[in-house]
Amino acid sequence: MSLLNGTMLPDDEYLHASQMYDHVRSVSFGGRIHIFTVELPKIETLARSKTVREMTPAERWAAYFFYNADRSAFARELIGEITKEEEAIEMASELVHEYTADEKRYYHLLSEMKYELDHFNRMAGAEERGVQIGEERGRAAERVKWQGVVADKEAEIADKEAEIARLRAQLERRS
Numbered sequence: 001m002s003l004l005n006g007t008m009l010p011d012d013e014y015l016h017a018s019q020m021y022d023h024v025r026s027v028s029f030g031g032r033i034h035i036f037t038v039e040l041p042k043i044e045t046l047a048r049s050k051t052v053r054e055m056t057p058a059e060r061w062a063a064y065f066f067y068n069a070d071r072s073a074f075a076r077e078l079i080g081e082i083t084k085e086e087e088a089i090e091m092a093s094e095l096v097h098e099y100t101a102d103e104k105r106y107y108h109l110l111s112e113m114k115y116e117l118d119h120f121n122r123m124a125g126a127e128e129r130g131v132q133i134g135e136e137r138g139r140a141a142e143r144v145k146w147q148g149v150v151a152d153k154e155a156e157i158a159d160k161e162a163e164i165a166r167l168r169a170q171l172e173r174r175s
Contacts, residue, residue, distance in 0.1 A: 001036045003065055005115060014042035014062055040066040048074075052081040060086050068096070 009016060020033035043062040052060065060082050067075040083090040 001038065004037065004039045005041070005111070006118065007039045007041055008037070009039065012042060012045075014039050014046070015058060038062050038065070047078060052078070052085050055082075057086065060089060064089050064093070068093075 016037045016039075018035045018037070019031055020029045020035065021027070022029075040062060043059065043066050046055070046059060047063040047067070050059070055063065063078060064082050064086075067078055070076075079093070083093050
């Protein structure tokens with residue numbers, strides 16, 4: 001399971017389930033390995049539009065993970081309602097509160113580091129795409145430049161042909 005404190009997929013769904021498949025060897029794992037991706041920011045709209053009782057257990061867990069570190073009145077009230085409604089989340093919440101300050105700091109720094117690594121990976125991909133776009137535009141500009149040169153040369157040739165035709169006509173009149 002991957003909990004993302006950001007969005008990765010272009011849709012509005014917060015939860016995605018995938019199965020492992022080896023595309024190189026065309027081997028299925030027979031549905032035995034599942035990957036769940038939870039995009040936590042996408043739960044915000046749902047958490048504000050449904051009551052805790054209307055939420056599914058998965059929605060409650062996602063809301064808990066998204067709002068647990070939030071100190072706003074809305075988040076505190078929501079977390080309180082979720083822990084009252086879902087015993088497993090209440091137990092997890094109690095365990096989290098038992099962490100020492102050092103452990104909380106460690107996990108916070110680890111989370112920040114993972115976020116930064118994800119950010120740098122996205123930026124590297126964006127940089128590569130930017131270079132590719134720049135190269136494509138450079139080639140297009142070069143083609144346009146040469147098309148202009150060719151058009152100029154064609155105009156010069158047409159002018160020379162017209163000059164040759166004029167001079168031939170003058171020679172014919174003299175003969």
